Amino acid sequence: MSDAQQAPLQFETAGTPTSASCGVCRQPIASSYYTLGTQIACERCKAQLELALNQRPGFAGLVKALALGSGAGLVGAAVWYGVRAATNYELGILAIAIGWGVGTGVMRGSGGRGGLGYQVLAVMLTYFWIAANYVPDLMAGFAEPGAGELAAAPAAVRLLVAVIGSLALPFAQGFENVIGILIIGFGLYQAWTITKHVEIGVAGPFSLAQATPAKPSA
């Protein structure tokens, strides 16, 4: 340790005493302050934040959430499929990664607000993309001899059947796939929690008027 680090520590004040200022706009605060989480804020900044959080993003926000969530889900499903194809291992933890990616995308699309509607959207997208990573396998199965009429059907029809089939696939094996179902559940839970409505702990107002200092306890 350096000499400065070895020096005895004082536990009176943190840094040089200064006048209170807003942690957002950096302007001095005259009479009272708020805290947003652990950050100090003036009344104007606190009101602006509350306004921004309470504004509804509307249809454009929903479309953006859908697009970003789907994009993240597509990447996640492709990675999962790629890992399985390259290594032959089924890494369930990637379901959580898809939940995280979709949740983050949807949350960004919602302008960081989240809420019940976005939670439902994120869960549905997560399930869709987790299931979708089996679509290439199903498509390959349809192309094999013995696939019946599907083998001769147009590619678009086979794709549609594969997508619908993939949605039912996790439950098709029943209790034998209990771990698979649990893992999907964790992925969905991840998406659900990420897209929760953001609650910033706003506290205040607290007066900056100096009263007689309380007697320090012995």
Place this chain on the structure above:
Amino acid sequence: MHATKRCEGCGIELSPALLACPACGRLVHAEKLRGLAADADGASAAGRTADAVAAWRSALELLPPGASQAEGVRARVEQLSKQLEGAPRAGMGKLPKWLAPLGGLGLLLWKFKFVLGFVLTKGKLLLLGLTKGSTFFSMLLALGVYWTLWGWKFALGFVVMIYIHEMGHVAALRQLGIKASAPMFIPGLGAFIRLKQYPASPREDARVGLAGPIWGLAAAFLAYALYLITEHGVFAGLAHAGALINLFNLIPVWQLDGGRGMRALAQRERWGLAALVAVAFFVTEEGMLLLLGLAVVWRAFEKAAPAESDRRAFLEFAGLIVALAVLCEIEVPGITAT
């Protein structure tokens, strides 16, 4: 109604969210901080380094992260935790004088005492971990799920292997005086421990992160030894599965153990690991090594890698890769890979 707390320095109203007064800078927990500092100094003077580091870590939670004191406290934590790392473990020490005349036999007896002490202390920790309700009951739940799929013998062994891996983390956390929750099992995903205090440096993070796979490796070796003794295929399966899940955990992404280990490694050490993984992959053709290698290369390009190397973390990481890759090669008689 509960009265708003006022600053003991200037008398303004204080938000409960603050650790220092926004007007005069007075620390809200000044009294408590002085007490913790005194406790830490006293413990250091008495040679109780673990208690000292624990007191400083508690003090860190009461300081604003940007305060100059926080930097000083972090430096103390780092210094003390390095001391803890170099401190002799239970059962170790110099050869007693009365054993010296016995020469090699004396040394062997002393080594045996160390091995016995090591097994007993770690065994005690493993048993103590089971007294936590959340660990025990979540473990039972996981056992039930795995039982339905693989039968009770493999399920029990698998759960025990995950438990030993987690207790490796617990042992490292205890040694460094970092508060954490008891292990919690999640069927299908393994188990996790929630840290209540953050490691003060990448070095500490690496020690905690790699301790799990090290203990996991020991458990896999134990299973393999049992297979060699009993020739029971379940033990070979457990050794193989244990090696595989610990290798997976070394992938340096997200919250996986390898990610923590990688934090302490300098760029050249990361490239060294990448080369090692490449060699291991070409020798064993183990698919998990392909994933591990890709992630290590990705992390080797990281600009934020520390400039200083961490020899111990590198050797642990490299040793784990080699040993686990070898164990992954175990043939499992009569058991179909699931």
